[in-house]
Amino acid sequence: MTIFQFPNDFRWGTATASYQIEGAYQEGGRGLSIWDTFAHTPGNVYDGHNGNIATDSYHRYEEDIALMKELGIDTYRFSIAWPRIIPDGDGEINQEGIDFYHRFVDTLLAAGIEPFCTLYHWDLPQALQDVGGWENRRTIDAFVKYAEIMFREFASKIKFWLTFNEPWCIAFLSNLEGKHAPGNTDLQVALNVGHHLLVAHGHAVKLFRDMSPADGQIGIAPNVAWAVPYSKSAEDRAACNRNIEVYADWFLDPVYKGSYPESLYNWFKEAGATPPVQDGDMEIIAQPIDLIGINYYHPTVNRYHPEAGYLHSEPIDMGLFKTDIGWPIDSTGLYDVIHYLQKYGNIDIYITENGACINDSPQNGIVDDSMRISYLQQHIAQVHRVINDGIHLKGYMAWSLMDNFEWAEGYRMRFGLIHVDFRNQVRTPKESFYWYQNVIRNNWMETR
Numbered sequence: 407m408t409i410f411q412f413p414n415d416f417r418w419g420t421a422t423a424s425y426q427i428e429g430a431y432q433e434g435g436r437g438l439s440i441w442d443t444f445a446h447t448p449g450n451v452y453d454g455h456n457g458n459i460a461t462d463s464y465h466r467y468e469e470d471i472a473l474m475k476e477l478g479i480d481t482y483r484f485s486i487a488w489p490r491i492i493p494d495g496d497g498e499i500n501q502e503g504i505d506f507y508h509r510f511v512d513t514l515l516a517a518g519i520e521p522f523c524t525l526y527h528w529d530l531p532q533a534l535q536d537v538g539g540w541e542n543r544r545t546i547d548a549f550v551k552y553a554e555i556m557f558r559e560f561a562s563k564i565k566f567w568l569t570f571n572e573p574w575c576i577a578f579l580s581n582l583e584g585k586h587a588p589g590n591t592d593l594q595v596a597l598n599v600g601h602h603l604l605v606a607h608g609h610a611v612k613l614f615r616d617m618s619p620a621d622g623q624i625g626i627a628p629n630v631a632w633a634v635p636y637s638k639s640a641e642d643r644a645a646c647n648r649n650i651e652v653y654a655d656w657f658l659d660p661v662y663k664g665s666y667p668e669s670l671y672n673w674f675k676e677a678g679a680t681p682p683v684q685d686g687d688m689e690i691i692a693q694p695i696d697l698i699g700i701n702y703y704h705p706t707v708n709r710y711h712p713e714a715g716y717l718h719s720e721p722i723d724m725g726l727f728k729t730d731i732g733w734p735i736d737s738t739g740l741y742d743v744i745h746y747l748q749k750y751g752n753i754d755i756y757i758t759e760n761g762a763c764i765n766d767s768p769q770n771g772i773v774d775d776s777m778r779i780s781y782l783q784q785h786i787a788q789v790h791r792v793i794n795d796g797i798h799l800k801g802y803m804a805w806s807l808m809d810n811f812e813w814a815e816g817y818r819m820r821f822g823l824i825h826v827d828f829r830n831q832v833r834t835p836k837e838s839f840y841w842y843q844n845v846i847r848n849n850w851m852e853t854r
């Protein structure tokens with residue numbers, strides 16, 4: 407048996423996002439988001455599921471925070487719903503929405519839990535989408551206005567900020583693959599969206615500095631891929647590099663180097679698409695940041711195939727055990743991708759999402775999600791390995807606190823440490839909740 411002891415200042419947390427848990431989609435002055443529109447459109451989400459009610463956390467946040475306190479986390483990552491703050495995206499401020507988040511954050515702080523806030527976790531006000539959304543540079547200014555309101559209202563209470571969650575999902579999954587809102591399927595649109603969100607990120611970081619919140623930290627949260635070549639051929643290795651770069655480098659090179667990665671830039675250029683860079687954009691994007699959040703779930707094994715998507719990179723099923731959403735379980739990818747990111751320097755990293763989709767349900771009041779415990783143990787062991795290598799990995803937030811709306815998969819895919827019965831909103835801590843509670847209480851973990 408091995409004991410993994412974590413640093414005294416290591417942060418233990420969980421993560422959620424506004425559209426996935428809040429519900430109350432027409433309450434408190436909230437405007438519609440692109441995810442309301444996307445989920446209400448038949449065929450986009452499993453069995454017509456949507457976030458109208460979700461886990462009803464808009465009304466039940468005190469119960470949720472009591473469960474967080476029982477779990478023992480010291481950090482909670484959540485996102486603000488922009489449509490609650492400015493219902494039409496860049497017009498009138500909705501004070502009822504601001505008041506809700508003050509009550510929420512105050513309750514977190516009273517429970518001794520550090521708020522870790524994502525400004526944008528995909529729920530763009532629909533009114534902005536109606537005039538082009540992130541394809542329209544005007545949305546950059548709207549985002550900066552939203553960010554300024556949030557910093558002015560909350561910088562004294564919230565010390566950890568992320569501008570954007572998973573820019574690859576916002577740009578490529580949502581605008582090239584068409585799987586998420588708004589559902590476009592065009593490479594140039596994806597590059598436009600990706601570039602504009604980066605410019606918005608840079609302006610928000612500069613504004614954050616100018617408003618000089620004394621001890622605040624700000625960053626961005628890419629979801630990262632780790633792709634291992636199926637063979638040692640140059641073609642397979644290049645296909646894997648494209649897969650890794652499109653999630654991480656395409657966004658982190660502009661932030662840390664002030665330029666797009668040349669190889670992938672040329673790959674897209676040959677496909678007839680280039681980011682719509684204007685004078686000054688790359689300089690504003692490259693505002694220094696304090697941290698990055700890394701969302702990691704699984705690696706892939708890829709090989710070159712000329713008909714395999716926009717990257718000609720085909721994922722191969724190598725027969726590993728999989729979670730119930732079909733993702734292979736291999737924690738070594740987390741170790742490898744964190745080391746890969748060291749090329750940007752020994753930056754402060756938080757694992758802002760990591761978890762397993764295991765669709766267990768209560769049996770006699772118990773949810774014996776042993777597969778999730780095994781997944782978490784394997785991945786937290788890799789977190790310790792990375793720290794042991796001297797890398798500044800400062801915290802781990804399990805995705806997710808509770809079962810919630812898993813986007814196009816709706817409520818059938820469950821990532822929570824807490825089971826939610828969506829018929830009556832009854833929350834049941836799973837066995838993984840108690841296992842994680844013990845790790846947090848001890849600040850060490852033992853291998854089984």
Ligand SMILES: N=NNCCOCCOc1ccc(-c2cn(C[C@@H]3NC[C@@H](O)[C@H]3O)nn2)cc1
Pocket residue numbers: 423426572579583585629701703759805811812813
């Ligand atoms: N790469 N795929 N291309 C092939 C075609 O796949 C189609 C589907 O693709 C994907 C890729 C990735 C995801 C995904 C989901 N989460 C979990 C959420 N993270 C943010 C938080 O809100 C969690 O709910 N992380 N990643 C979903 C679908």
